[in-house]
Amino acid sequence: MEENIHINDRSDIQALFGPHDRHIKEIEEECGVRIHLRGGSMKIKGSSRGVEKAKSVIDAMLSAEETGQPLDVRCLARNMRSSRRIAYDLEGVLLSEKPRQHLEKDKSVEPKSAGQKEYIEAIKEHDIVFSLGPAGTGKTYLAMSCGVEALRNGEVRRLVLTRPAVEAAGESLGFLPGDMFEKISPYLRPLYDALHDMIDSARIEKYMESGIIEVAPLAYMRGRTLNDAFIILDEAQNCTAEQMKMFLTRLGFGSKTVITGDPTQSDLSGGKPAGLLEAQKLLKSVDGIKFAYLSGSDVVRHPLVQKIIEAYDRNGIEE
Secondary structure, three states: OEEEEEOOOHHHHHHHHOHHHHHHHHHHHHHOEEEEEEOOEEEEEEOHHHHHHHHHHHHHHHHHHHOOOOOOHHHHHHHHOOOOOHHHHHHHHHOOOOOOEEOOOOOEEOOOOHHHHHHHHHHHHOOEEEEEOOOOOOHHHHHHHHHHHHHHOOOOOEEEEEEOOOOOOOOOHHHOOOOHHHHHHHHHHHHHHHHHHHOOHHHHHHHHHHOOEEEEEHHHHOOOOEOOEEEEEOOHHHOEHHHHHHHHOOEOOOOEEEEEEOHHHOOOOOOOOEHHHHHHHHHOOOOOEEEEEOOHHHOOOOHHHHHHHHHHHHOOOOO
């Protein structure tokens, strides 16, 4: 099959091809087509499916260029690998309607894939959101950015971050030095890391002293009702069914909750029922609760991370 796309503006061609034709090479590789430029016409050759996909990608890129949006080849590649509707996804991610979390000073966070865009929109539209997906897909980071923005805009009065502290082999909490908070601090480190990316360190300290930001193990949630709060439960695959029920019933008025986890990486032992999988089974049809699924195509770490995840998944090896 062969398809022609007419391009009149030379600057559009330069932006579309990218440095050293990098963008076009990505499209050719992902869609299995060959692309040639002759005058003001771009010719695409390949299977009907590949040509249709490549044309959708190029049309979306040209639309983005018209709005003055920069073309991110990494974002492009991630979305081409997605199994979702390619034209809709690329336009949604590349064009100006993509949701952006405005944080402090010149800091902002925006989705880098179609799955991430849907995830952020789910958080904005629902009071309880479950995010399931592999490492590197931005489950925790994006939830944190939404929470920080909600706090900044006065939509909530505090940000509550929690994780279950699961003891792995040879890592019993009882044998670790220090008081309880010093013992569980390593388990909460990823939450602190994301927080420090978004808020000035001095402000974090001030917020934590006043209780505006709270980082605590899941056990500390028992018996509480959290009003006017943005609550994030991270690593939820390590929650038992009882812990998950306890956590979900902490939700108070004016609050939002985001639960993140990767069901393939549970550290639960002794045949304990997995709270994340049970919640998915029991709550997937409940109005007001949304399940957002991320995949390898949403990985936003180094490009090799996605390939590593896919290689291990093919061989059934879990982290």
